[in-house]
Amino acid sequence: MHEIKIAEDLSVIVLETAKRENLRKVTRVNISFGQMVQIVPDIFRFAFSETVRNSVAEDAEVNIEIVPVKMKCMNCGKDFYVTENRFACSNCDSTDLSIIQGKELFIKSIEGE
């Protein structure tokens, strides 16, 4: 259900940007979500469409990129993708890790006319 609150915050950013740029219509919203944040894209799209109803963004397509979880091993320095929830270095098995990507809730751009 966190999709709703995140969709509300996204709509504020989209509508403020559209106003500032004098857009009559927002056609596309490009966002990226980290795999770890467990957003369900269909619920998110529905929540967003509700928050922008009767606005310049009401027909906008929401383009969601899911970003896989990538960690850096603090022991051997290797970067690796986390698969099947295994948070240990694929090279040396260390669990001393730092996250590189996978927790994003990020708006990249909007498209419109």
Added chain:
Amino acid sequence: MEIKIMKNILDRNQNKASEVRSLLASKKVLMVNLISSPGAGKTTLLERTCEAIGSEFRIGIIEGDITTDRDAQRLKKYNVPIVVINTEGGCHLDSHSISKVLGSFDLDSLDVLFVENVGNLICPSQFDLGEKFKIALVSTAEGDDKPGKYPMLFREAKAVLLNKIDLIPHTNFKPDNFRSDLKMINAQVPLFEISCTRGDGLDKWIDWISGEINKPI
């Protein structure tokens, strides 16, 4: 035309959380964000914790509840300042709601502020409240598969508490499955296996949280 934005969607929440964190650091108050499913035992854990350290440390509590103040009523007897935030259906607390109620506390007279988040394992993990750290609490009755299902919470938690271990003989909970699942996601996180009703393992939790409260903020 495309307009680049490149920002965190939850920027507003993040900025307010940073303000809260700076304020609490300046007042030397440790804020702990307690996250679990409904019914895992957050309020009972706070009851046991107030009983154990209430005379040693000055405790404050923020009770996040969708509706009602029942949890706060249960904690009244410990004579600690408590503020209830009713989210009116919202599935998590956010930093703005925390910021608004901080004024109700005398922060100069507190050592630790426990936030009992709304019962939910996903949504509260996404919203930084300005806490020093998160604690994940799960109970054996929920099953042994929770770390794998909710990796973000278990990855981010500073400690994990497994409550209701006294019920294990009556459930299909396999402690080894839980431990190995957790180890895969967060091998370094301390795990406290407790029973808030029977008292098992609480001494280790109390030692640990007391140590955290004593650390410089």
